[in-house]
Amino acid sequence: MQFSDIPEHNKLKRQLISGVETGKVAQAVLFHGNEGNASLPIAIALSQYLNCQNKSEFDSCGECVSCVKAKKFIHPDIHFTYPVIxxxxxxxxxxxxxxxxxxxxxxxxxxxNIYEWMNFIKAENKQGNIAVDECRSIIRTLSLKSFEGDYKIYIIWGAENLAAAGNVLLKILEEPPPNTVFLLITYNKAAILNTIISRVQQIKVNKFSDKAVEEFLVNHESLDAEAAKSISRLADGNMLSAMRMIDKKDALNNYMFIDWLRYLLAISRKNDQMAYVHLNTWVDDIAKLGREQQKAFLKFAQFFLSETVSLFADRDSRLDDNEKELALYLKENYNAATLLEMQRIFNDMHYFIERNAHAKAMFFSNSLRIKNLLIQVDEPVKI
Structure with missing residues (x-):
């Protein structure tokens, strides 16, 4: 993998390349940030660049023997550690x-992320970890000379899974052999041992912009521009979330949410009896969807309310015209506290879906909770 394969992060790429060019390569780096960021691809691209035989000031060549092996993840001097069962x-x-x-x-x-990896190896309910034996294996491997590269590199992905076993690595992290580089990656920095944190250079990897996600989906996943834009704004910079949504883009149709909210407003404001009938049909329909599709629906609901609340602060909104019309209605008739309470209800619903709650009962009961919130018309307030 080359740096050019990774969207954005040009400043970070330049910083890493400059370190190689000036001979100031940090021997232990911790890349951290939210799930779905570029930490793992950046670590892989850096490892390929370090051992590239014809590197430029911008990237690895991608064609030398070292790069070819690195792209296939078979380079004998680039090692990986990750949670296993x-x-x-x-x-x-x-x-x-x-x-x-x-x-x-x-x-x-x-x-x-770790969840996707555990599913990939069919871990079922088993917990993945990086055990003491793995840490001892790392030390043994690094005691050997490099085979063909300038650097021996160890990429430790999911470093929060080291737990107490990480203490075995403290000495080698502090005093690694010459031309040895540790690249640790975590999406949960708070779970990393303080004794490890103190021995590494920390680099925060920011989330992607909506534009970068949109362009990636169009150029690499062959999505049409409209679908890519719809997914990118919901993904909120998380490339993993965006990739998950590709196969579920039909279920992400915002009309399902807009219809639901309009039914609830009709019931709460006008006691519209036909809206009750439509709501019951709607609940039946969403209950038939898979759990991931229901979660995707709730993700859009949270996105919509977050963008609606931003209108109170006169910030730009990412809603389309149809969505914005409804959002402005809510802004004019309800205060921010009511909308934030609706967000809490959506968070509760997401929690219940994660734990295999009865979907029909959950969506119906929480529809009534939101309906009761919408009965009371509030004076709009700025936040």
């Missing part, structure tokens, strides 16, 4: 036991 009760599993699955997952899901 035991393959047998009597023997601890190492990352190398899952290397074929790891290479396949990287090609398919470079922006994956």
């Amino acid at each position: 035991p393959k047998s009760p009597s023997k601890p599993s190492l990352s190398t036991d899952f290397i074929k699955e790891w290479r396949a997952a990287l090609k398919e899901m470079p922006y994956m």
Whole structure:
């Protein structure tokens, strides 16, 4: 993987390349930020650049023997550690036991999170971790000379899963062998041991812009511009979320949410009996959707309310004309506190869906909660 394969992050790319050019390569770096960011692709691109035989001031060449091997994730001096599950009760599993699955997952899901990886290796309910045996294997591997590259590189993905086992690595993180680079990646920095934090250079990787996600979906996933734009604004800079939504873009149709909210307003403001009939039909329809599609619906609901609340502060909105018309109605007739309470209800619904709640009962009961909120018309207030 090359830096040019990764959208945006030009300042960070330049910073990393400059470190290589000036010989000031940090020997232990922790990339951190939210899920769906570019931490893992950037670490892979940096490892390829470090050992490229014909690197330029902008990127690795992508064609030398080293780059070809790095792109296939088979370079003998670029090693990966990641959470795994035991393959047998009597023997601890190492990352190398899952290397074929790891290479396949990287090609398919470079922006994956731990949950996606566990699903990929069919972990079911087993908890993935990076055990003491893995840490000892890292030390043994780095005691050997490099095979063909200038640097020996260890990419530790999901570093928060080191837990207490991470203490085994403290000495080598503080005093790594010459030309050895550790690239740690986490989406949960708070779970990293303080003793590790103190031994690494920390680099926060920001989320993608909506524009970058949209362009990536059009150029790499062959989505039409309208679908890509719809997905990108919901993904909120999370490339993983955007990729998940591709196969579910039909379920993300905002009309389903707009219809629902209009039914609830008709019931709460006019006691419209036909709206009750429509609401019951709507609940039946959404209850038939899969859990991921229901979660996608709730994600749009949270997005819509967040953008509506922003109108109180006179900020620009990312809503389309149809959505904005309804949002302005809410702004004119309800205060921000009411809309924030609706957001809390949507958060509750997402929580229940995650835990396999009965979908029909959950959507119907929470529809009534929101209807009761909308009965009371408030004086609009600015926030």
